[in-house]
Structure formats: C-alpha cells, structure tokens
C-alpha cells in the first residue's frame with residue numbers, strides 16, 4: 112500500500128474533521144487505496160500548530176504554509192483555513208505540483224475560484240472541493256435512484272440549509288461575518304452546499320433570482336481568529352459591522368428545464384443542520400433531511416393507489432458506501448463518516464491518477480452560482496450563470 116504524505120493547513124473545526132478522516136479511512140475502506148500519513152499541520156502560530164499536531168496526531172507542525180507547500184516530501188495539500196486563504200495557498204500548491212483538497216466554498220469569489228481552477232488544470236494535479244454532504248449515503252442513494260430513472264424526469268428541486276448558531280445578535284463577529292475573509296455570508300458558507308447538491312442531483316443551474324438580506328448589522332468583536340460558531344457575548348463591549356448576507360432565498364432554473372428553489376440562513380431558531388431537498392419527478396419524489404441522515408423518503412407513482420405515499424428507506428450495507436461502513440441499516444452514520452468517505456474518494460483518485468467529483472471545476476461552477484445569487488440580490492433581476500468549465 113502506497114504512503115501518501117499529507118500537509119494540512121488550518122487546525123480548527125475542519126482540521127479536526129480532516130484529521131479524523133485520515134486516521135479512520137483505512138479502518139472503513141480496506142484494502143485502503145493508500146496509507147494517509149499525517150506529516151505536518153500548519154496553523155497561524157507555532158503554538159496553535161503545536162497544539163493541533165499533539166491533539167490530532169500529526170508528525171510535525173509549522174506556522175509557514177509557504178514552506179510546507181514547497182516541501183518535496185509532501186504529496187497532498189489539504190486546505191482547511193478560512194476562505195480568504197484558499198486561493199493563495201492552492202495556487203502555490205498547484206505550482207509546486209501537489210494534489211489538493213480544499214474546503215468549501217472554493218474561494219470567496221468566483222474570480223478567485225476560477226484562478227484556482229486554471230492553476231490546477233495547468234499543473235495536471237488531482238483536486239477536490241470538500242462539499243462532503245454529497246457523501247452522505249442517503250444522498251448518494253438519491254443520486255442512484257435518479258440515474259436509474261426511478262423518479263422519471265426531474266421537474267422541481269427544493270433545497271434548504273437552515274441553521275441557528277448565529278441567530279443571536281450577540282453572537283460574536285467571527286470571520287464568517289467579514290466579507291474580506293469569508294467573501295459572503297450564508298450564501299457561500301451554507302448555500303454553496305445546497306448549490307452543490309442541486310448540481311449533483313439535477314444538473315447545471317442556468318439562472319437565478321434572489322432576495323438577499325442582512326438582518327443583524329453588527330455583532331460583538333471577538334478576540335481570537337477562531338470561529339466560535341455561536342454563543343452569546345454578554346457585555347457592552349465594542350461591536351463590528353457585518354458586511355455579508357444573513358439569508359438568501361432564490362428561485363433557480365436548471366439547464367434541463369427543471370425549476371427549483373434554494374434557501375440559506377443561519378438565523379432560523381430551532382434549525383441546526385437542516386439541509387433538506389425534495390425532488391419531484393414525473394415518476395415519483397424523493398425527500399432528504401440531513402438531521403435524519405440515515406433516511407431517504409421516497410414515493411413512486413407506480414405504487415398501487417391505496418399504498419401510494421412517502422416511505423422511508425434506511426441506508427445500510429446495501430446502499431451506496433454501505434459495504435465499507437456499518438453492517439446493519441440504521442446503525443447510523445455521522446458527520447465524520449462523510450469526511451472519511453471524502454478522504455477515501457480523493458486519495459483513491461490521487462493514487463490511481465484519476466479524477467474525483469466535486470473537484471475545482473465543480474467548486475468554480477458552484478461559486479459562479481453563488482455570485483449570481485448575490486448579484487440578483489443586489490439588482491432584483493434574474494441573473495444568468497456562466498458555463499465556466501464546459
């Protein structure tokens with residue numbers, strides 16, 4: 112089995128998830144496509160990097176991503192930093208010939224995502240963008256049903272990503288509320304996941320019209336660069352301006368002729384990781400809710416009239432990725448498993464010299480949709496989405 116030496120940039124929330132994925136991947140997928148070696152973790156300071164190395168079992172640590180990107184012993188660069196660093200790190204890594212997995216959104220703007228895509232194409236490297244919800248077995252099962260024609264021609268896609276971690280106006284002004292770091296708010300942070308699911312399940316989005324709102328104009332300043340993801344700051348200290356969107360609601364048209372809607376907000380009290388889609392086709396319907404991620408709800412036109420209605424299929428050994436996960440349906444998978452599957456699919460492509468989806472081309476196309484949603488929010492017009500990658 113081949114060793115693949117990995118350097119991960121960013122040891123926060125996603126640093127933890129990716130470290131877990133590399134450690135666990137061969138336990139689930141055996142024989143594994145490669146043995147992931149957790150060589151070096153990079154964070155903004157030596158102290159942060161040392162802590163990440165100890166906590167997540169990396170062999171070494173550094174506070175200079177530039178040194179690490181040019182280290183000849185490294186095969187893969189894993190980018191798990193805030194969004195504003197993705198392009199600079201990825202372009203340098205591509206120029207150094209490293210394979211890259213980058214967190215979503217690929218970049219704060221489509222322009223930067225496009226430059227990353229071009230640099231990767233020129234370098235001929237394997238790329239992945241971490242839209243991991245595609246790797247939820249029930250989502251992959253929905254894709255299988257659609258490809259098999261089980262729900263016929265798709266007419267309508269309704270997707271949501273609703274959270275409440277920032278619904279409190281006193282939750283801190285982390286990097287996710289700063290345009291210079293995040294690029295956008297709910298649109299890039301969580302709407303992009305729904306855009307990815309829509310593209311994966313239905314196909315390319317050709318135009319959008321949106322209402323984009325910011326309800327909480329300022330938040331308490333926080334001292335560290337980490338995203339606390341919520342909480343409430345109980346003091347009268349200084350506040351900073353929120354210059355990104357809180358919420359976006361869009362109508363979309365797909366190139367296939369299907370229509371749909373995409374909603375994203377982090378201000379929906381009571382909703383936590385409420386990623387849902389309902390897809391109606393000429394032969395049936397599919398409904399998924401990530402908060403019940405082992406279940407796919409299906410209804411088929413062909414069912415006898417007195418039995419027609421939604422029923423639940425639990426994912427397990429007989430559904431996508433099942434042979435590598437747990438032996439009985441509904442034992443339950445978690446967020447970690449989606450990242451383990453993602454690490455597997457990416458490293459398999461690296462070892463085999465293949466490609467994996469979603470890659471930088473997908474990340475770029477999704478960023479074009481995000482930008483179109485934001486532009487429509489500003490202009491109130493339908494905005495066409497360019498076809499960037501052919």
Ligand code: NAI
Nearest residue numbers: 121122123124125153154155191192193194214215337338
């Ligand atoms: P975080 O704030 O928890 O962690 C970011 C880390 O990057 C911190 O450890 C920070 O110190 C480090 N960092 C900042 N500047 C750095 C530099 N110059 N060099 C090296 N390290 C540096 O953020 P989180 O939540 O881990 O987000 C990281 C990325 O992952 C973002 O792009 C975000 O959108 C994405 N994300 C994706 C998720 C998914 O489900 N696929 C879930 C959460 C985040």
Ligand code: SOE
Nearest residue numbers: 215274300301304340377384
């Ligand atoms: C915060 O909204 C966040 O961590 C996003 O950044 C992730 O992409 C999402 O999957 C979980 O929530």
